Amino acid sequence: MLKDDEIIEKLDEKFEIIQKVGGYKYGEDTILLFKLFQASLNKKNIKLLDIGTGNGILPILLSDNEFLSELIGIDIQKENIERANKALKLNRIEKNIQFECIDVKEYKKSNYFDVIISNPPYMDDNGKKINENEHRALSRHEIKLNLDEFIQNAKRLLKPIGTLYFVHRTHRLIEIIKTLDENKFSVKKITFIFSKNNTSSMMIIEALKGKKIKLEIENYYV
Numbered sequence: 310m311l312k313d314d315e316i317i318e319k320l321d322e323k324f325e326i327i328q329k330v331g332g333y334k335y336g337e338d339t340i341l342l343f344k345l346f347q348a349s350l351n352k353k354n355i356k357l358l359d360i361g362t363g364n365g366i367l368p369i370l371l372s373d374n375e376f377l378s379e380l381i382g383i384d385i386q387k388e389n390i391e392r393a394n395k396a397l398k399l400n401r402i403e404k405n406i407q408f409e410c411i412d413v414k415e416y417k418k419s420n421y422f423d424v425i426i427s428n429p430p431y432m433d434d435n436g437k438k439i440n441e442n443e444h445r446a447l448s449r450h451e452i453k454l455n456l457d458e459f460i461q462n463a464k465r466l467l468k469p470i471g472t473l474y475f476v477h478r479t480h481r482l483i484e485i486i487k488t489l490d491e492n493k494f495s496v497k498k499i500t501f502i503f504s505k506n507n508t509s510s511m512m513i514i515e516a517l518k519g520k521k522i523k524l525e526i527e528n529y530y531v
Contacts, residue, residue, distance in 0.1 A: 310395060317399070324369050324400050327392040335366050337531065338502075338511055339428050342476045343370045345500060345513055345529070346426055349474070350376040358383070358466060360413050360427040360459065365393025365406075367426060372404045380406045381422075383413060385453050413454065413462045425463045427475040430454060456481070456488055463518075464492045470519040472497075479512050489516050498525040505531075 311317070311327065320326040328334055343366075355377050359367045362382025371377055384390055390410040397406060430452070463473045473494060477485060479501065489496060494516040501509040509528075 326364055327396050338476045339366055342428055343367055346474050354378045355423045357424045358422045361429055363389050365396050365408055368406050372402045382408045383411050385412050419465050420468055422467055424472045429459050431478045460488050460492050467518045473516045476513050479509050494518050495521045496524050497522050500527045500529050503528055503530045
């Protein structure tokens, strides 16, 4: 089942995940995104898309959530999707979860999803040399998907009124709000994640397509 460069690791008390040795590993940001997103759910039969699903961590963690009727994870890296599908079997998950290797810019299900969730690449592709292996580089840097493309395609794939829920870096907040506004999203909630030294370099944004709404600000301490 496993390749020579793959290992099985505990994801939480219930699930296990298959990771690439020496590759990009999920971090605290993904787990916080899952926890805060799950706490926000309050209606049933939600169709959810995870853009840049990686090894399938978010759909797997959300697989026993009663509010979600369909979960689809897409990723541009074939090896990630192979590991995600193996993790479904490993964890004996029978819920309606599908993983597909595809560039989100080529994905055809326009106006289909109620919610899009994502832990997208954070780092600008600024032309500087990237001293990382390809698996890590594509996961962390805007090489194949920049911020504009991410938000534009989220708008295209969401229903006329739909929710975009994602984690990003606080130093790009102004750029993010501007891009969301240009694409007719209203920022519903910004949750700033504070570390033990009382600084925040990470935030989770909830934005609503197709409807104006009052902005909420929250702080979350880890």
